[in-house]
Amino acid sequence: MTKAKKIEVEKNVFARNDEIAKQNREYFDANNIFVVNLVSSPGSGKTTLLEVTLTELKERLDFFVIEGDLQTENDANRIRTTGVQAYQINTDGGCHLDSSMIQKALQYQKSCIKKNSVLFIENVGNLVCPSYFDLGEHKRVVVISVTEGDDKPIKYPNMFQSSDLCIINKIDLLEYVDFDIDRCVEYVKQVNSKLEIITLSTKTGENMGKWYEWIEKNQKSN
Numbered sequence: 003m004t005k006a007k008k009i010e011v012e013k014n015v016f017a018r019n020d021e022i023a024k025q026n027r028e029y030f031d032a033n034n035i036f037v038v039n040l041v042s043s044p045g046s047g048k049t050t051l052l053e054v055t056l057t058e059l060k061e062r063l064d065f066f067v068i069e070g071d072l073q074t075e076n077d078a079n080r081i082r083t084t085g086v087q088a089y090q091i092n093t094d095g096g097c098h099l100d101s102s103m104i105q106k107a108l109q110y111q112k113s114c115i116k117k118n119s120v121l122f123i124e125n126v127g128n129l130v131c132p133s134y135f136d137l138g139e140h141k142r143v144v145v146i147s148v149t150e151g152d153d154k155p156i157k158y159p160n161m162f163q164s165s166d167l168c169i170i171n172k173i174d175l176l177e178y179v180d181f182d183i184d185r186c187v188e189y190v191k192q193v194n195s196k197l198e199i200i201t202l203s204t205k206t207g208e209n210m211g212k213w214y215e216w217i218e219k220n221q222k223s224n
């Protein structure tokens with residue numbers, strides 16, 4: 003395939019994705035469903051963050067979770083143990099979710115995703131590809147953990163440029179790793195000066211309250 007042809011194909015893929023994402027967002031808006039797309043490299047703690055969050059907030063808010071992984075139902079099963087319903091998408095090799103996958107999930111799960119609820123979408127663990135695919139979410143949250151190195155924002159800038167909140171997770175491990183929080187925050191600001199930042203530990207619960215405040219504030223203002 004020539005370079006020009008390749009660019010043309012890519013343009014069409016993104017345009018199609020954006021069109022379906024728009025339809026998804028219209029559906030979410032019409033039903034007052036606040037949608038958060040969680041993105042990160044593998045293992046930063048997205049599912050653990052959700053498990054703790056759902057357990058803590060499920061009496062106050064209605065939730066549904068869409069999980070994205072190459073294989074297995076593991077993460078959806080972990081979510082279900084909290085009592086919240088979850089739908090697992092397996093991309094079978096694909097490195098990101100796209101808006102048509104979410105549209106299909108909505109068709110299957112429409113009756114389970116309630117009006118006035120919060121829908122979390124946990125994307126495939128990958129700091130590159132998910133940043134290019136709008137799913138129709140209202141907010142994108144990038145999670146990094148202190149075991150990954152503090153230079154991730156400048157090495158994978160698009161993910162941080164396209165996100166609304168950056169969670170720096172696993173701060174309970176700070177004393178064991180070479181991760182400079184101040185430097186990481188500086189790098190985040192370099193690539194996206196508007197990106198909000200919350201440092202927390204899902205393990206100890208430190209600063210989880212700040213994340214809950216963020217959810218409730220943004221759900222209301224959505």
Ligand SMILES: Nc1nc2c(ncn2[C@@H]2O[C@H](COP(=O)(O)OP(=O)(O)OP(=O)(O)O)[C@@H](O)[C@H]2O)c(=O)[nH]1
Pocket residue numbers: 042043044045046047048049050051077126127171172173174175202203204205206
């Ligand atoms: N020490 C520590 N470990 C954590 C914390 N949060 C998550 N973990 C651990 O990190 C590992 C990965 O967590 P997951 O929640 O599965 O990560 P994930 O981002 O969902 O992973 P993928 O879905 O595979 O991308 C697990 O062993 C968690 O127990 C934390 O705050 N502190």
Ligand SMILES: [Mg+2]
Pocket residue numbers: 048049050077124
């Ligand atoms: Mg997970």
